[in-house]
Amino acid sequence: MERKLYTAHLLNKSLLSESAQCYHLEFEVAGEERFDFLAGQFVSTVAMDGRGKQQTRAYSIASAPRGNQFDLCLNRVEGGFFSNLLADLTPGQDVQFHGPHGLFVLPQPLTDIVMIATGTGIAPMRSFVEQVFPSETEDRSEGRAIWLVYGTRHETELYYQKYFERIAAAHPNFHYVATLSRPQEGWSGLRGYVQQHVRTCLENYQGMHLPSGEGASLPLHAYICGLNDMVSANRELLKEMGLEKKQIHFERYD
Numbered sequence: 676m677e678r679k680l681y682t683a684h685l686l687n688k689s690l691l692s693e694s695a696q697c698y699h700l701e702f703e704v705a706g707e708e709r710f711d712f713l714a715g716q717f718v719s720t721v722a723m724d725g726r727g728k729q730q731t732r733a734y735s736i737a738s739a740p741r742g743n744q745f746d747l748c749l750n751r752v753e754g755g756f757f758s759n760l761l762a763d764l765t766p767g768q769d770v771q772f773h774g775p776h777g778l779f780v781l782p783q784p785l786t787d788i789v790m791i792a793t794g795t796g797i798a799p800m801r802s803f804v805e806q807v808f809p810s811e812t813e814d815r816s817e818g819r820a821i822w823l824v825y826g827t828r829h830e831t832e833l834y835y836q837k838y839f840e841r842i843a844a845a846h847p848n849f850h851y852v853a854t855l856s857r858p859q860e861g862w863s864g865l866r867g868y869v870q871q872h873v874r875t876c877l878e879n880y881q882g883m884h885l886p887s888g889e890g891a892s893l894p895l896h897a898y899i900c901g902l903n904d905m906v907s908a909n910r911e912l913l914k915e916m917g918l919e920k921k922q923i924h925f926e927r928y929d
């Protein structure tokens with residue numbers, strides 16, 4: 676099937692982390708009044724490599740729908756083709772893509788949610804959070820409890836930290852849990868891998884919803900995004916803690 680190719684025009688670019696070479700890119704879709712997608716979906720960027728071979732890579736959209744614009748969050752992969760092409764773009768330059776694609780989207784109607792991310796796996800979570808809490812004063816959460824458990828190695832790689840903290844301060848039902856696996860001296864926050872903090876969140880949650888410790892499945896959906904090992908570890912944990920397959924959604928980047 677012929678896929679419609681769009682042109683994304685880079686409007687703004689900012690460096691989120693020098694050490695991880697991670698960038699936030701803001702695009703507008705050339706010639707389109709709107710670019711509609713569901714929070715959590717991805718686009719497939721397309722370009723020719725040096726040998727004239729067409730290359731395609733998926734990138735999660737890191738923003739909620741916003742007219743004809745969308746954001747990406749990506750880091751350079753050493754020796755990688757597309758991540759370096761995108762990281763080297765400068766405002767005013769274009770890249771082609773098709774999409775949106777993917778089923779990594781919020782449940783309808785909304786339930787309680789736990790989001791679990793590492794590194795640039797935060798991209799679709801930023802889209803979800805923008806969708807559910809469009810600003811400090813706007814709230815589409817319908818009172819659902821929403822957790823974001825986010826892990827990286829170093830503090831400099833906690834992308835969008837101030838944004839999530841601001842939203843959490845304004846919306847008491849949004850809980851931002853950041854953890855570092857290799858914190859530097861002076862870090863007073865949580866330590867260790869995301870799994871251990873997901874377990875704590877779920878234990879508290881089970882305590883609230885299943886006082887007897889048994890019964891029907893929890894009214895909760897989990898969204899996991901990042902590299903394969905972390906995704907697998909969290910899927911196992913969630914199953915062990917009583918979530919059913921249909922409640923566990925994941926996006927693997929490698």
Ligand SMILES: Cc1cc2nc3c(=O)[nH]c(=O)nc-3n(C[C@H](O)[C@H](O)[C@H](O)COP(=O)(O)OP(=O)(O)OC[C@H]3O[C@@H](n4cnc5c(N)ncnc54)[C@H](O)[C@@H]3O)c2cc1C
Pocket residue numbers: 717732733734735736748749750752753754755756757758759795796798799926927928929
């Ligand atoms: C649905 C989906 C959504 C994605 N969303 C994002 C996103 O929002 N942000 C983002 O940064 N990436 C995202 N990715 C990963 C992205 O598609 C590319 O795989 C990544 O940018 C590397 O592409 P490349 O062309 O630079 O490397 P390639 O030339 O494809 O590979 C170079 C080397 O890097 C290894 N590699 C491939 N992917 C990764 C990776 N993700 N991390 C580390 N090493 C890797 C390969 O095994 C290979 O050895 C997503 C992937 C999927 C499937």
